[in-house]
Structure formats: structure tokens, C-alpha cells
Amino acid sequence: MVEEKLRYSDEELEEFKALILEKLEVANAEYQDLRKQLRNGDNSDRDTAPVFKNMEDGADTLNREELGLRASRLEKFIKGLQGALVRIENKTYGICRATGKLIPKERLRAVPHATLSIEAKENRTTRR
Numbered sequence: 001m002v003e004e005k006l007r008y009s010d011e012e013l014e015e016f017k018a019l020i021l022e023k024l025e026v027a028n029a030e031y032q033d034l035r036k037q038l039r040n041g042d043n044s045d046r047d048t049a050p051v052f053k054n055m056e057d058g059a060d061t062l063n064r065e066e067l068g069l070r071a072s073r074l075e076k077f078i079k080g081l082q083g084a085l086v087r088i089e090n091k092t093y094g095i096c097r098a099t100g101k102l103i104p105k106e107r108l109r110a111v112p113h114a115t116l117s118i119e120a121k122e123n124r125t126t127r128r
Contacts, residue, residue, distance in 0.1 A: 005102055008094045012105075017088050020112045024081045027074055034071040038064065080113030087115075096120050 008016070087093035094103050098120035107114055116124065 006095075007091055008102065010091075013088050013091065013093055016093060016108060016112060017085065019109065020081050020084050020088070023112060024078065024085075027078050027081065031071060031074045031078060034067055034074065038067050038071065077113070083115075084113045098124070 084093060087095075094105075094108055095101070096103050096117040096119075097115045099117060101117060103114055103117045107118060
């Protein structure tokens with residue numbers, strides 16, 4: 001009988017930590033860029049005919065909303081990555097919070113902040 005692993009080894013956790021830190025650095029840089037774009041969005045010096053002003057204002061509003069949504073999603077992603085780092089320190093990283101089993105490495109490499117296995121996620125969606 002093969003004994004099932006209860007957690008990832010320290011070496012495996014270090015591998016995941018490096019991956020997460022890399023993704024966190026990229027995400028933080030992108031988040032700061034989006035915030036800068038949102039802050040500087042009103043500083044445009046356009047000299048256009050009044051007829052087009054309403055269309056431009058509408059496009060600007062839509063663009064700002066889109067930037068805001070992207071920033072919000074990115075902020076959630078960053079918090080997820082930070083939570084993953086805490087789980088690595090606690091040595092609970094990669095353990096499905098629904099089943100208690102290890103989440104496959106492939107999933108964690110694709111979604112490093114995952115807290116549910118595919119199986120648990122599918123079960124959760126079908127119960128709704």
C-alpha cells in the first residue's frame with residue numbers, strides 16, 4: 001500500500017515560494033502601473049471640438065472603469081499570492097481546504113494561490 005503524502009516537502013515548498021515571489025513581483029509592478037494610470041487619467045490636454053467632447057468623456061469613463069476592474073482583480077490576485085506565502089511558512093501550502101488532500105503540483109504551478117483541488121472546486125460548483 002502506497003502511503004499518501006500529507007504535505008509538500010520543504011524543498012518543494014521553496015520551489016513554490018520562488019514561483020510565487022516571481023508572480024508577486026510582476027503583479028505588484030502591474031498593479032502600481034494601473035494605479036498610476038488611474039491617477040493620471042484626468043491630466044490629458046486635448047483640444048477637440050465640443051461635439052466630440054461627450055463621446056470622449058464616455059470613452060474615458062469606460063476606460064477608467066476597465067482600469068479599475070483590472071486593478072481590483074489584480075489586488076485580489078496579489079492578496080491570494082500573499083496568502084499562499086503565509087501557507088508556505090505554515091507548511092500548509094498545497095493542501096486542499098475542502099478535502100485535506102494535496103493539490104496536484106500541475107494545478108499549483110498554473111494557479112499558485114489555489115486552495116481547492118479541481119475535484120473540490122467542481123463539487124462546490126455542482127452543489128450551488
